[in-house]
Amino acid sequence: MTSNPLRQVVLACAALFTAAAAHASHPADHPQAVARALAHLQGSQGVLPEADSFDARDVMIDADGTEHVRFARRFHHLRVIGGDVVVHGHASGALRGLSRTVAATPALSVQPTLDGSAAERAGLKTANVAEGATVSHELVVFAHHHKPTLAWDVLYVGQTKEGLPTERHVIVQARNGQVLDSFDDIQTADAVGTGRSLFLGRIAIHTDSQAGGGYVLRDLTRGGHTVSDLKGKFVGKGTLFTDADNLWGNGTNANRQTVAVDAAAGHAYTWDYYLNVHGRHGIADDGKGASSKVHQKLFGLPYVNASWSDSCFCMSYGDGDSSYNPLVALDVAGHEMTHGVTSRTAALIYSGESGGLNESTSDILGSMVEFYANNAAEKPDYLIGERLLKDGSGTPLRTMIQPSVDGSSADCWFSGVGDLDVHYSSGVGNHLYYLLAEGSQPAGGAASPTCQASDTRVATGNAVLTGIGRDKAEKIWYRALSVYMTSSTNYAGARVATLAAAADLYGGAGSTTWNAVNAAWAAVNVK
Known part of the structure; x- marks a missing residue:
């Protein structure tokens, strides 16, 4: 993407591959x-x-x-x-x-004593679903968090009682009706919004010239990605953006096309990052672009969130409110679309430590999208959503440098970290990544405390770690995600996966890079 005036670009980008990547x-x-x-x-x-x-x-x-x-x-x-x-x-x-995660064949009977309809009733309270939702059930073996057990996977699709979209899975034990776990297939940014090429300035975007004249906001060079206007609705296909002169938006919220430009750019930068850094052809690695929807509202009221949905293979961006910009910031876009990458690789279950890893993976690789873009108007950093507040304070949703400064996230692994909300247990992975890439006292960068043995949520140590650089760190994390992690991987498993990835890519077990990965995990109390 360049700073040239916006115009149709018809030449596809050449794919670049990293030699080490699978x-x-x-x-x-x-x-x-x-x-x-x-x-x-x-x-x-x-x-x-x-x-x-x-x-x-x-x-x-x-x-x-x-x-x-x-x-x-x-x-x-x-x-x-x-x-x-x-x-x-x-x-x-x-x-x-x-x-x-499951090494041995489960030793259990596959005959339930609780039927599926009873499981649906048992899961209702946990599901928090409004009337009108569709409900289905499937008999499964549940081996996440627990010894494998026979269970019902009850799926509630509709809206929560607060009116938010939900595709909620509630896992109900198939003999006693105990709720074992729950998680949602719609994964959100857990907070707030953004705007312009409100944020990215004047940039080139790919559009599709129509035979009868005019243009539509479709990127044929990146899998046919489209941007649609929800026009204040919460769900639906929306209306594809069109334009007569191929000049889109004016940098303010007064023009409905402005945030559509940000959405188009967010997908383009994310696509290019995964292609040129990791050799991945789109979110699902099948060459197909996702779709993006902007101007989302909740019952006509301001909506301060963004989300990725596997079911529609799409991004949705709320319009924000009086305090927050629309949620089309680049790091938010990279974060959310990385949920799609995770769902098609390790498929980390969105609860417990695997859910924290899911969120930290989106923070990590979403931030690497921002560094890859290196847009002059969007300074790359290790802060998440720092440009969303309209007051210009720069207060982020989360920081990878010392996650605990938000009052909720964890810097260090401890036995109860998996009980935290996944957006807060993600702090362990975020902190690990910053220490691995940048070190604890990087020259020209922010210092990051390490974890002492007695630390839980807040790190208090001052050990000195030297970073290996973003280039190595991002490749190690992506390979660990796509090759070694599985759906129930916890932080101890992530350590094993990243060490295996480091050995594959950078000199084998015991190499300088391998030792740096090992030291970084030790610095967040994962040993």
């Missing part, structure tokens, strides 16, 4: 790799062929031919939530290892 493909494109991985699984300890089955979800092939095949697991035909596994092997047939 390239994802559909399993059908690599039947031999899938067959090799499945043979390893079926012959591994803890797997019973008569009870366990595996469905390939994703295949990643490294430049040296190493294969990483991700499988969803079923037990007696029931989906195992938290049972996904990644098989790491070579084209020669040799097995490198397995990434999994």
